[in-house]
Amino acid sequence: MAASPEPNPEEPDTFLVVDDEPVNVMLLEALLTARGFHVLTAASGEEAVERFREHAVDMVLMDILMPGMDGYEATRRIKALDRGGFVPVLFITALSDEQRLAQCIEAGGEDFVTKPINRVQLNAKIDAWLRTRALYRTVAEQRDALQAHQRRLEHEQETAERIVARATASPALEAPGLRYHYRPAAILSGDLLLAEYRPNGSLLILLGDFTGHGIGAAVGVPGLASAYYEAVARGADPAELLDEINERLYRGLPPEVFLTAALIEVDPRRCRVGVWNAGMPPVWLIRDGAVLCRFRSSGLPLGVVRDAGPGRRQLTYYDQPAGCTLYACSDGVVEATDGHGHMYSAEGVEAALTGAPDEAGFTALLERLEAFRAAAEPSDDTTLLELDLDRLLADGGRAAYGAAEAVHWRSEIVLDARTLGHINPVPAIMDMLVALGALEAHRQSLYVVVAELYTNALEHGLLQLDSSVKAGEAGFDDYYERRAQALAALEGGEIRLRLHCDPQGERDHGVVIEVEDSGEGFDYQRLLEGSDPAGRSAAFGRGILLVRSLCDEIEYFPPGNRVRVRYTGGEGR
Amino acid sequence: MAIQTRYEDDGQSLVLSVQGYFDFSLHKDFRQAYKGAEGVRRFVVDLRDTEYMDSSALGMLLLLREFAGDQGGEVILRHCSREVRKILEIANFQRLFQIED
Numbered sequence: 190m191a192a193s194p195e196p197n198p199e200e201p202d203t204f205l206v207v208d209d210e211p212v213n214v215m216l217l218e219a220l221l222t223a224r225g226f227h228v229l230t231a232a233s234g235e236e237a238v239e240r241f242r243e244h245a246v247d248m249v250l251m252d253i254l255m256p257g258m259d260g261y262e263a264t265r266r267i268k269a270l271d272r273g274g275f276v277p278v279l280f281i282t283a284l285s286d287e288q289r290l291a292q293c294i295e296a297g298g299e300d301f302v303t304k305p306i307n308r309v310q311l312n313a314k315i316d317a318w319l320r321t322r323a324l325y326r327t328v329a330e331q332r333d334a335l336q337a338h339q340r341r342l343e344h345e346q347e348t349a350e351r352i353v354a355r356a357t358a359s360p361a362l363e364a365p366g367l368r369y370h371y372r373p374a375a376i377l378s379g380d381l382l383l384a385e386y387r388p389n390g391s392l393l394i395l396l397g398d399f400t401g402h403g404i405g406a407a408v409g410v411p412g413l414a415s416a417y418y419e420a421v422a423r424g425a426d427p428a429e430l431l432d433e434i435n436e437r438l439y440r441g442l443p444p445e446v447f448l449t450a451a452l453i454e455v456d457p458r459r460c461r462v463g464v465w466n467a468g469m470p471p472v473w474l475i476r477d478g479a480v481l482c483r484f485r486s487s488g489l490p491l492g493v494v495r496d497a498g499p500g501r502r503q504l505t506y507y508d509q510p511a512g513c514t515l516y517a518c519s520d521g522v523v524e525a526t527d528g529h530g531h532m533y534s535a536e537g538v539e540a541a542l543t544g545a546p547d548e549a550g551f552t553a554l555l556e557r558l559e560a561f562r563a564a565a566e567p568s569d570d571t572t573l574l575e576l577d578l579d580r581l582l583a584d585g586g587r588a589a590y591g592a593a594e595a596v597h598w599r600s601e602i603v604l605d606a607r608t609l610g611h612i613n614p615v616p617a618i619m620d621m622l623v624a625l626g627a628l629e630a631h632r633q634s635l636y637v638v639v640a641e642l643y644t645n646a647l648e649h650g651l652l653q654l655d656s657s658v659k660a661g662e663a664g665f666d667d668y669y670e671r672r673a674q675a676l677a678a679l680e681g682g683e684i685r686l687r688l689h690c691d692p693q694g695e696r697d698h699g700v701v702i703e704v705e706d707s708g709e710g711f712d713y714q715r716l717l718e719g720s721d722p723a724g725r726s727a728a729f730g731r732g733i734l735l736v737r738s739l740c741d742e743i744e745y746f747p748p749g750n751r752v753r754v755r756y757t758g759g760e761g762r
Numbered sequence: 763m764a765i766q767t768r769y770e771d772d773g774q775s776l777v778l779s780v781q782g783y784f785d786f787s788l789h790k791d792f793r794q795a796y797k798g799a800e801g802v803r804r805f806v807v808d809l810r811d812t813e814y815m816d817s818s819a820l821g822m823l824l825l826l827r828e829f830a831g832d833q834g835g836e837v838i839l840r841h842c843s844r845e846v847r848k849i850l851e852i853a854n855f856q857r858l859f860q861i862e863d
Contacts, residue, residue, distance in 0.1 A: 429844075436810075496863070616783060619814065633814055633845030640785065640816040662793070662825050669789055731853055732817035738852040 202319060203227040203245060207237040207263065208252040208281070213304075217250055217281070220308060234258025238266045241276075248318060249278040251298065253289070261296040268297035275325040277318040281306065346376045349407060353377065356411035359418065361385050361392060366580030368551055370573040372521075379406025380519045380570035381448075383414055385421040388624060390457055392581060393421050393430070396469065396574055397450035397491075398519045406570075409442055424623045426630040427454050431465060431491065431502040438492025447492040451484070451517050454504055457582045462515060463504030467491065470535050472517040474507055475550065478543045482507050513578045514550060516542055521571035525558055528565050533558060551575040598625060599689040606679045609647060615640050618686065622700070625690065631758045634739050635700065638756055641732035642704040643686065648672060650706030650750055651682045682707040699741065699757030710748030764788055765795045775804040777840075784815035784822075792822050796829060803835045810841035820853055827858060838862060 204226050206217045211232070218228045229244055231237040235258050237251070249267060253260035264278050280293040280301035293301050299318060302311050361384040362369065369382055379399035386392055395417060399406040416437055420430050431452060438448055449468030456463065464472045467488035474482040484505055507513075518538065525533040538554060545553035554573065600621070604614060618639055623632060648654045652675040659668045689701040716733060737743055740754040765788060766779045776799050780788070796805060805826055809815070827837045838860045842850060850861060 613787070615785075631845065633843065633849065636814040637816055637849055640814070644786075644816070644818070659821065662828070665789060665821065665825060669786060731820050735817055735849060735852055 201225050201227050202247040203229060205229045205231060205237060205240055205244075205246045205249045207231045207234070207249065207255075207260065209233060209255040210252070213252065213281070216306065220306075220311070224312070234260065234263035234266075237263045238270070241267045241270055246276055247322065248315065249276060250302075251278050251280050253280055253282045253284060253293070261292060264293075264296045264298050273329060275322055275329070277322055279314060279318065343376075346404065349404065350376050353407050353410050356414040357381065357383055359384055364392065364581065366577035367392075367394075368575040368577075370551070370555055370571070372567060372571040374521070374567050374570050377404055377407035378570040379410075380521065380572040381410055381413070381450075382572055382574065383417050385418050387421055388424045392455040393427060394453040394455070394574070394576075395450055396453070396517050396519065396572060397448045398469065398521075398570070398572075399448050400446050405446065409438070409446060409448070412441065413438065413448070424632070427452055427463065427465065427504050428502050429630065435491045435502075436495065439495050442492055447490045449486075449490045449520075452504065453515065453517065453576070455576065455578065455581045456506075459508075460510075460582055461506045461508045462510050462513075462576075462578055462582075463506040464515075464517075465502055465504045467502075470518055470520055470523045470538070472515065473539060473542060474510060474513050474515050475542055476510075476513045478546075480539060480543060481510075481513060510578045510582075514548070515574075515576040515578060516550065516554075517574045519570060519572040521567060521569035522554075522558060522573055524569060525562055525567065525571070526565060527561050528563055533561050537561070548577070598691075599687065601688075602686045603683055604686075605683045606681055609651070609682075609684065610676045610679060614686065615643055618688070622688070622690075631756070634758075635756060637732075637735050638739055638754060639686075639702060641736045642702060642752060642754065643684070644732060645752075646684050646704045646706040646708075646750075647676075649711065650708035651679065651684065652676060653708070699755050701753065701755050703751065703753040705751040708750050710750040713745035713749040713752075716745075765791050767795050769802075770806070771804070773801060775806055776802045777806040777808055779808040779811060780815075780819075781811040782813050784809070784812045784819040786816075786818035789818065789822055793825065796826060802830075802833065804838060805830045805835060806838045806840050808840045809843070809846055812846070815846060815849065817853075820849075820855065823855070823859065836860065 204221050206214055206221070206228060207230075208214045208217070209232050214230050214232070218230060221228050229240050229246065231240045233255055237249070238258070240246070241249070249264075251260045251264055255263075260280060260282075264280075267276065267278065277299040278297065280298050281304060282290070282293070282301055283304040284290065285303065290301055300314055302314055361367075362382065364384070367384065371378070371380065371382060373380065381395065381397040381399065383395040383397075384392060397413075399409055413434065416434065417430070420433055425433065434448075434450075451467070451469040451472050452465045453472065454463040462474070464484035465488065466472055466484050466486045468486050468490040471486075472484040473480055474484070487505075488502055516538075523533055523535045523538055527533075537557075541554040541557045542550040551573065558571075602614060602618070604612075615636070619632065619636055622635060622639075649656070652672060654668065654672055654675060656668070658664050658671065683706070685703075685705045687701075687703040687705075689703075691699070736754060739756065741757050742753075742755040744753045745751070746753070764781050764783075766781070768777050768779075769775065770777055776796060778792070778795050780792070796802075799805075807823065807826070823837065823839070830837050839850065839855075840862045842861055842863065847861065850856060850859070855861070
């Protein structure tokens with residue numbers, strides 16, 4: 190059954206007048222036409238249904254008693270054809286029997302007017318029903334718009350949810366020994382759980398909670414997640430990582446949005462677990478039903494103030510946590526409420542965790558929480574994390590990769606004259622050092638050491654350039670001009686870079702860097718004796734000073750074309 | 763481009779952001795970035811996106827300081843990481859430059 194055609198709101202309203210008496214039809218038609226309405230007529234119930242099907246009609250004036258299909262039946266059919274458009278049907282009737290009149294309403298009619306027709310009364314009823322009809326249409330339009338909007342919003346939220354899920358996904362969350370429960374209050378959650386291994390094998394887990402929930406809270410998640418994974422994979426140490434996240438959130442989010450967070454480091458190499466907590470419920474370290482340590486909130490949430498000063502965000506470590514389980518949760522857990530407005534509280538969480546037998550704390554807490562909430566829906570995002578430290582520390586999550594920093598390795602790179610003219614090996618060496626996990630917190634210092642030693646070997650050892658040329662701006666340019674020329678003209682010679690890394694060796698620990706060039710060497714004694722060869726503000730001579738300050742040991746070998754340094758990351762000399 | 767510039771404070775400050783490796787390979791670009799800056803009182807070198815710097819970078823900073831001094835201006839090193847700060851302090855640059863976090 191086709192719906193009736195849509196009325197056009199710009200046109201005058203169209204009336205369908207149905208009566209088997211032509212006189213009555215004419216009378217009503219004249220009355221309506223005089224008011225500027227558009228009028229269609231039908232002489233029977235069947236014809237009325239037909240007209241209604243063909244034309245957009247705004248109101249129907251319907252006779253009751255007609256041969257064939259009567260007014261009741263015609264009205265029922267018209268109402269069935271009218272899909273939500275609301276076309277009022279007014280019965281025009283000579284009947285005064287109340288039973289019959291009630292039937293008009295039952296058939297779906299809106300109202301009735303009795304014959305003989307009183308013009309004033311008819312007009313008043315028409316106006317009233319046209320107003321009702323207009324009101325109905327407005328409401329219907331708003332309802333449709335709202336529904337469409339709702340559908341679009343849900344679709345967008347689902348898309349956003351998929352984006353967030355992909356951005357935060359990490360295989361490290363599936364590490365054996367790591368369990369989590371995650372339940373958003375809305376489709377999108379402000380809770381955040383990220384886990385990734387550092388190149389040295391430590392597992393870094395960030396459990397965070399953006400202020401608010403829903404879209405506003407979730408919108409910060411993907412950017413943060415990608416920055417987090419990038420920094421951790423690069424080898425950023427935890428304090429550096431937190432500074433970076435803080436700076437990013439401070440710059441990128443409006444002031445009222447920030448992240449409370451707990452950062453947890455599981456470090457198999459040193460057999461310890463570290464926690465930094467800012468605004469989250471305590472993180473519990475539990476063994477045999479007793480709390481060994483509560484890592485309480487001690488810092489400002491991330492993104493609140495800009496403070497990149499060193500040492501502000503240090504993790505607190507617990508050594509040798511054998512047999513321990515670590516629990517962390519978002520405030521949705523401790524602030525869960527029952528039907529009476531009571532909070533579950535940190536004490537409640539602690540009681541559930543310590544009261545349960547070993548390895549059952551996670552399940553016990555979730556069951557108790559569920560029972561406590563009873564029928565009440567969670568009003569905040571809920572995340573619970575459990576770390577079985579024995580398992581996580583034992584296999585380090587990924588032994589082959591994770592043990593990198595403990596591996597003792599050495600490497601030699603030999604660059605001949607042709608190669609030296611084309612590449613700068615220092616970035617590649619830095620990538621290698623970072624990938625192998627050598628003292629990653631000291632990347633910048635190691636870079637200076639490697640870069641200065643290499644530069645010296647190349648520019649002074651092989652190319653025999655004189656640094657004093659560098660004085661002044663023109664000298665600087667001149668120097669690098671000469672360097673390019675000398676390098677292009679270089680026909681023989683080579684530089685050997687030897688790297689040796691043993692972070693745990695007793696006698697030999699740290700990174701040992703040895704650079705040897707095939708040049709003639711130089712009077713290194715003079716260099717070692719002089720404290721500050723060129724003065725503080727000269728444009729040259731600073732490189733070797735930096736190396737000497739940063740390294741624990743520096744040794745030149747005759748005739749001065751080979752130098753070996755040891756960097757341990759201590760304060761140096 | 764490894765060096766990006768922008769003006770702040772109605773053209774009174776020139777901010778030079780250095781990305782990636784701050785080493786000798788940038789020496790021309792770095793000078794180009796501030797040469798011809800008229801009426802600038804503060805030259806800010808933003809090291810937020812600097813991955814590594816070496817002694818030739820220190821040399822370039824000194825040249826900038828000389829240039830700024832000739833114009834009666836100063837040089838500020840902004841967003842120095844802990845490690846970079848350590849390098850600057852070994853070279854005693856805290857005496858020559860204003861160093862900001």
